Amino acid sequence: MATITQPTETKTTTEMNTDKYLVFQIGNETYGVPLLQVQEIRTYTPATRVPNAPDYVLGVINLRGNIIAVIDARTRFGLPPLPEDESTVVVVAQVNDKIFGLRLDSVSDVMDIPLEQVQPTPPIASEATQRFLNGVVQVGERVVILLNLREIFDIDALSQIAA
Amino acid sequence: MDSLMQLFYDEANEMVEGMEQVLLALESGEPDPETVNALFRYAHSFKGNSAAMGFTHLSKFTHGLESAMEVLRKEQRTLTPELATLLLQAVDMIRTLLERTRTEGDVGDPTCEPLLQQINAVINGETPQPTAVPSASAPATPAEPPDVQSAPQYRITYQPAPTLSAEHDPLQLLSELRDYGQVLECRFREQIPPLEQLKTDACYGSWELLYETAFEPAIVRALLELVAEGAEVRIEPLNAPSSTETVQPTATETVVAAPQPSVATPAPTETPAATAATAAVNTAASKGEAQSIRVSTEKIDALMNLVSEIVIAQSMLSSAQTADTDERTRAAITQMERHVRELHERVMAIRLLPVSYLFNRFPRMVRDTAAKLGKKVNLEVEGEETELDRTLLEALSDPLTHLIRNAIDHGIEPPDERRQNGKPETGTIKLSAYQSEGRIYIEVRDDGRGINTERVRQKAIQLGWITENDHPSEETLYDFLFQPGFSTAQQVSDLSGRGVGMDVVKRNVESLGGSISVQSKRGEGTRFLLRVPLTLAIMDGLGLTVAEEHYIVPLTAVVEAFQYESLQHTALFDQYEMVNVRGEFIPLVRLRQFVGLPETDHDGLIVVLEQEGEQIALLIDGIAGQQQVVLKSLEENFVRVQGFAGATILGDGRVALILDVSDLIRRGRQSAERYAAVA
Numbered sequence: 001m002a003t004i005t006q007p008t009e010t011k012t013t014t015e016m017n018t019d020k021y022l023v024f025q026i027g028n029e030t031y032g033v034p035l036l037q038v039q040e041i042r043t044y045t046p047a048t049r050v051p052n053a054p055d056y057v058l059g060v061i062n063l064r065g066n067i068i069a070v071i072d073a074r075t076r077f078g079l080p081p082l083p084e085d086e087s088t089v090v091v092v093a094q095v096n097d098k099i100f101g102l103r104l105d106s107v108s109d110v111m112d113i114p115l116e117q118v119q120p121t122p123p124i125a126s127e128a129t130q131r132f133l134n135g136v137v138q139v140g141e142r143v144v145i146l147l148n149l150r151e152i153f154d155i156d157a158l159s160q161i162a163a
Numbered sequence: 164m165d166s167l168m169q170l171f172y173d174e175a176n177e178m179v180e181g182m183e184q185v186l187l188a189l190e191s192g193e194p195d196p197e198t199v200n201a202l203f204r205y206a207h208s209f210k211g212n213s214a215a216m217g218f219t220h221l222s223k224f225t226h227g228l229e230s231a232m233e234v235l236r237k238e239q240r241t242l243t244p245e246l247a248t249l250l251l252q253a254v255d256m257i258r259t260l261l262e263r264t265r266t267e268g269d270v271g272d273p274t275c276e277p278l279l280q281q282i283n284a285v286i287n288g289e290t291p292q293p294t295a296v297p298s299a300s301a302p303a304t305p306a307e308p309p310d311v312q313s314a315p316q317y318r319i320t321y322q323p324a325p326t327l328s329a330e331h332d333p334l335q336l337l338s339e340l341r342d343y344g345q346v347l348e349c350r351f352r353e354q355i356p357p358l359e360q361l362k363t364d365a366c367y368g369s370w371e372l373l374y375e376t377a378f379e380p381a382i383v384r385a386l387l388e389l390v391a392e393g394a395e396v397r398i399e400p401l402n403a404p405s406s407t408e409t410v411q412p413t414a415t416e417t418v419v420a421a422p423q424p425s426v427a428t429p430a431p432t433e434t435p436a437a438t439a440a441t442a443a444v445n446t447a448a449s450k451g452e453a454q455s456i457r458v459s460t461e462k463i464d465a466l467m468n469l470v471s472e473i474v475i476a477q478s479m480l481s482s483a484q485t486a487d488t489d490e491r492t493r494a495a496i497t498q499m500e501r502h503v504r505e506l507h508e509r510v511m512a513i514r515l516l517p518v519s520y521l522f523n524r525f526p527r528m529v530r531d532t533a534a535k536l537g538k539k540v541n542l543e544v545e546g547e548e549t550e551l552d553r554t555l556l557e558a559l560s561d562p563l564t565h566l567i568r569n570a571i572d573h574g575i576e577p578p579d580e581r582r583q584n585g586k587p588e589t590g591t592i593k594l595s596a597y598q599s600e601g602r603i604y605i606e607v608r609d610d611g612r613g614i615n616t617e618r619v620r621q622k623a624i625q626l627g628w629i630t631e632n633d634h635p636s637e638e639t640l641y642d643f644l645f646q647p648g649f650s651t652a653q654q655v656s657d658l659s660g661r662g663v664g665m666d667v668v669k670r671n672v673e674s675l676g677g678s679i680s681v682q683s684k685r686g687e688g689t690r691f692l693l694r695v696p697l698t699l700a701i702m703d704g705l706g707l708t709v710a711e712e713h714y715i716v717p718l719t720a721v722v723e724a725f726q727y728e729s730l731q732h733t734a735l736f737d738q739y740e741m742v743n744v745r746g747e748f749i750p751l752v753r754l755r756q757f758v759g760l761p762e763t764d765h766d767g768l769i770v771v772l773e774q775e776g777e778q779i780a781l782l783i784d785g786i787a788g789q790q791q792v793v794l795k796s797l798e799e800n801f802v803r804v805q806g807f808a809g810a811t812i813l814g815d816g817r818v819a820l821i822l823d824v825s826d827l828i829r830r831g832r833q834s835a836e837r838y839a840a841v842a
Contacts, residue, residue, distance in 0.1 A: 048818040049712065050804055051758040060801065060820075062812045065472060069801040099800045159802045 220271030344376025519547035545595035574611030706787030750831030
């Protein structure tokens with residue numbers, strides 16, 4: 001939540017608080033994550049499977065000498081995974097001092113999200129996925145669902161990977 | 164140079180820098196009471212450290228500084244620019260003293276005292292008197308009174324505060340006074356109450372001094388107030404100085420020394436000892452002027468990381484060789500390989516330090532802990548010269564401290580109990596280190612009462628881990644000790660059992676790629692054995708394959724590898740799989756099963772792995788060859804994964820997980836126990 005209430009530069013034209021978000025498509029919906037948390041976007045390279053990890057953890061990859069985990073966004077949201085193609089990317093983000101990758105079908109854009117207009121997520125989503133969401137916002141004709149990366153890369157839940 | 168000495172200088176330099184930074188930060192920011200607190204803490208630690216090393220001049224100066232800060236701190240005052248400048252001079256003075264101590268021994272500097280005077284004068288709102296208090300830039304020798312005969316004399320009565328704490332050192336007062344004049348007479352008066360009213364932490368003595376000095380009475384007063392805080396001090400000027408009263412200066416010392424036992428503070432007794440030790444320390448300091456430079460660990464770490472990257476690049480290069488690679492390229496790669504290996508070893512050696520660096524902290528701790536618990540413990544140290552990676556050493560400090568404390572608290576019995584059991588009253592804790600099979604072993608052994616396995620079992624039943632009818636093996640019971648939430652301490656003592664348990668020790672050691680085990684015999688003692696790798700960074704690994712996956716085991720653990728033949732295989736009750744290796748049955752662990760892959764029919768290979776004298780046979784699909792691997796943490800950006808010691812990056816840039824041999828062995832042992840339970 002802290003990520004969306006964070007005040008940043010004010011747009012002079014509209015006099016509104018906006019934050020830059022990286023937006024992408026999963027299924028038919030548009031999702032967004034705060035650009036500030038995103039380090040880089042990479043093409044997907046196969047990850048090394050980690051035995052006994054939950055299914056949404058694709059495995060670990062080498063990020064310039066560091067080992068980071070890659071999480072599949074579709075599996076995490078309970079959607080069937082898609083086979084990878086040229087547009088499959090890994091968004092490298094940092095939460096809680098840990099770097100991880102989120103595999104996405106594609107990334108589309110960087111958008112200015114007006115923070116005042118963000119509304120709480122309607123309780124239509126299941127309890128399990130509700131925590132991944134920070135709210136929804138209408139930008140022009142698109143509805144953008146804001147994601148909570150901290151919950152998606154839930155390090156506490158992962159910390160018990162026992163063989 | 165002696166490592167303890169080196170540690171002192173390293174810390175001292177850091178503290179000097181820290182003080183300077185705090186002071187300099189003032190210039191750019193708002194004055195803040197926290198600054199004073201920080202300076203106080205620095206001066207305080209400095210005083211303690213230098214006193215411990217026997218550097219009397221340094222400790223005296225920093226003590227003065229500490230007292231000055233204490234005044235500011237009490238009154239919640241902030242630093243004025245004037246004071247900040249003086250304090251920076253004090254920091255420079257500490258530097259000078261440090262340098263002098265290092266080169267010439269415990270000699271001190273004549274400008275110390277005037278500087279302290281000046282600081283105190285400013286703090287007390289007085290303008291420094293140029294005659295009596297020369298500025299630090301103009302060194303003088305105030306310890307020499309201008310004229311003994313004509314100097315005025317004072318009668319000083321010094322009654323320390325009833326609750327004399329270790330902070331207040333009567334002896335220091337006397338020695339301060341000696342620096343400014345002459346103590347002609349020193350009488351000690353004791354007013355010790357009857358035994359039943361005696362408080363052990365109170366002071367019942369007072370001193371009466373005949374003092375002669377050329378300095379202003381105000382200075383004498385300031386000096387006394389500085390040293391004798393909270394004490395009752397009376398200064399009466401005596402008009403007629405008479406030379407007949409003069410006592411030999413040497414006599415002063417004997418009179419001072421005599422009353423010490425009556426004073427209920429350890430401080431005065433410690434100071435002469437420290438002074439006596441000074442001479443020995445000094446010679447060590449001057450001899451230890453090694454030709455070395457101080458390099459920050461970050462720089463070495465950066466270098467190490469770079470070497471690690473080169474090792475990865477090198478292995479990429481090596482694996483890029485094909486049958487068509489021409490002879491010259493091949494030769495160059497081979498040569499490169501050799502140089503890279505040597506480079507790695509050399510850089511590694513920079514980071515190695517003898518374990519004495521770590522072990523030296525323990526004698527004091529053992530003494531204090533034992534004293535607190537009313538036990539007699541003797542610490543024996545062995546193999547201090549064993550060298551270990553600096554990061555590892557630091558990371559081992561907490562686990563070892565915990566183990567030693569535990570040994571004193573729970574292991575060693577009280578003296579009378581020991582006597583009853585026919586043991587010497589003084590218990591022994593033996594701390595030893597040695598290197599074997601490319602690993603470092605550190606052992607903490609005590610001759611105490613040993614681990615009560617029955618109590619461990621009862622506790623495990625109580626915790627619901629086992630049932631009344633379970634009688635697990637000793638090893639399993641010992642394993643319980645390392646589980647979170649387990650503590651057999653009857654009562655939570657002040658020293659151990661503060662929630663930081665053996666599980667934390669185990670986790671710490673394992674996060675270093677090491678392991679810990681325990682052996683114990685009732686009534687005879689307990690032995691903890693820690694195994695850690697020589698380095699955290701690079702090791703020789705053997706690549707193993709199952710299906711399309713690639714895993715690494717440390718080469719040091721590999722005993723042999725051979726084709727798996729079903730004839731060798733035995734399974735008891737379909738549970739306990741074993742492989743017969745030349746007549747010896749070794750527990751079998753299937754790597755496919757271990758990493759959650761489906762089994763195949765086709766025969767694979769067996770790799771026999773050994774650690775701590777225990778072996779397992781690991782069934783794999785194939786061997787991918789031997790290579791140097793750079794150990795990378797899975798935890799840094801992810802989590803610790805059970806069964807794996809870490810990960811590494813292969814020649815093609817992909818990640819491979821490194822198998823944790825001790826976990827594989829545990830797996831083998833568990834199935835063995837399951838078998839034992841069935842049988």
